[in-house]
Structures are given as structure tokens and as C-alpha cells.
Amino acid sequence: MSLLETINDDIKTAMKARDKESLAVMRMLKAALQNDQISKGNELSEDEELTVLSREMKQRRESLEEFKDAGREDLVEQTEAAIHIVGNYLPQQLSENELKVIIQEAITKVDAKSMKDFGNVMGVVMPLTKGKANGNEVNRLVKELLNA
Incomplete structure (x- = not known):
């Protein structure tokens, strides 16, 4: 349906x-x-x-x-x-830990080294988290993990 x-x-x-x-x-x-x-x-x-x-x-x-x-x-x-x-109509939202795993895999996939690669990482992460996570939260975590 x-x-x-x-x-x-x-x-x-x-x-x-x-x-x-x-x-x-x-x-x-x-x-x-x-x-x-x-x-x-x-x-x-x-x-x-x-x-x-x-x-x-x-x-x-x-x-x-x-x-x-x-x-x-x-x-x-x-x-x-x-x-x-x-x-109620959206899929189950991802936890922060689940998001970090997805983001870390994306960072590895695109071989991101610094904030210059932010766009490339977001390009991989956003289709995977569409409807399952708040975009602002994804943005914050990507910046956090790229600066770590």
C-alpha cells in the first residue's frame, strides 16, 4: 500500500x-x-x-x-x-551512534582528510540517511568527525 x-x-x-x-x-x-x-x-x-x-x-x-x-x-x-x-509516517530515525558509523564509513570511502572534503562526505551520507535522520544533525556530526 x-x-x-x-x-x-x-x-x-x-x-x-x-x-x-x-x-x-x-x-x-x-x-x-x-x-x-x-x-x-x-x-x-x-x-x-x-x-x-x-x-x-x-x-x-x-x-x-x-x-x-x-x-x-x-x-x-x-x-x-x-x-x-x-x-508516524517516516521510517525509524537513526541513533547518533548509527549515524556516526555511516559517516565514518563515508569518510573512509571518499578518503576524506579535512573539512575540504565535507561536500564529498555529505554527498555519500545524505542519500543513505534520507528520511531517517535530521539533516542538521548529520551536518553537525560530519563536521565533528572531520575535525577529529
């Missing part, structure tokens, strides 16, 4: 349960997936669906930081709930 079908089923369940908050987030995810599908002109692959979800998660995390900085607790709670719902 595709992600879009799963979200449609979950929308029906949320409608029956009268869960307006979850329903709004799931409808937003469905719209984002459908918009990408329309712009590509064909069905989205699993990888493309993951890209859309990752983008939506990134937007929610950025909004959360802005709301916290502005002291908008009402929006912080709402955004945290949305992050949780979007996270």
Missing part, C-alpha cells in the same frame, strides 16, 4: 473519531504528496514520498523553533503534535 493510501485510510479513521488536529495534519500531508505527484506528472516512488515527508518535517521543526523563540506556547504545542503525526 502506498503512503498516500495509508494517509487516506488514516484520514477516514480520524474523521470517524472527530480528531480535528490529526485530520488537519494528515490532510496537509496528503495535499503535499498530491502536489508533488501532479508536478511530476506520475505516481511518486517510495523515495519521492519520503522526500516530501522529510521536507514537511523540516518545515515543522523550523516553525517549532521560531514559535519557541517568540514565546508562543499555544503554537508550540500544536506544532509538536504535528511533528509527532508526521513522524
Whole structure:
């Protein structure tokens, strides 16, 4: 079953349960997936669906930081709930240790010696961690391991 079908089923369940908050987030995810599908002109692959979800998660995390900085607790709670719902559709997130192993293997693979090789390492790591790790966290760990 595709992600879009799963979200449609979950929308029906949320409608029956009268869960307006979850329903709004799931409808937003469905719209984002459908918009990408329309712009590509064909069905989205699993990888493309993951890209859309990752983008939506990134937007929610950025909004959360802005709301916290502005002291908008009402929006912080709402955004945290949305992050949780979007996270249900993403694959299991990698731990920091798992990320370090992947990054170390990439450093060895591209024979990285310094920060000059940062782009090459990120080019290998990002496709492997797509949807499974926060890009900012990957970025931080790559810098940390290259400077070690």
C-alpha cells in the first residue's frame, strides 16, 4: 500500500473519531504528496514520498523553533503534535551512534582528510540517511568527525 493510501485510510479513521488536529495534519500531508505527484506528472516512488515527508518535517521543526523563540506556547504545542503525526509516517530515525558509523564509513570511502572534503562526505551520507535522520544533525556530526 502506498503512503498516500495509508494517509487516506488514516484520514477516514480520524474523521470517524472527530480528531480535528490529526485530520488537519494528515490532510496537509496528503495535499503535499498530491502536489508533488501532479508536478511530476506520475505516481511518486517510495523515495519521492519520503522526500516530501522529510521536507514537511523540516518545515515543522523550523516553525517549532521560531514559535519557541517568540514565546508562543499555544503554537508550540500544536506544532509538536504535528511533528509527532508526521513522524508516524517516516521510517525509524537513526541513533547518533548509527549515524556516526555511516559517516565514518563515508569518510573512509571518499578518503576524506579535512573539512575540504565535507561536500564529498555529505554527498555519500545524505542519500543513505534520507528520511531517517535530521539533516542538521548529520551536518553537525560530519563536521565533528572531520575535525577529529
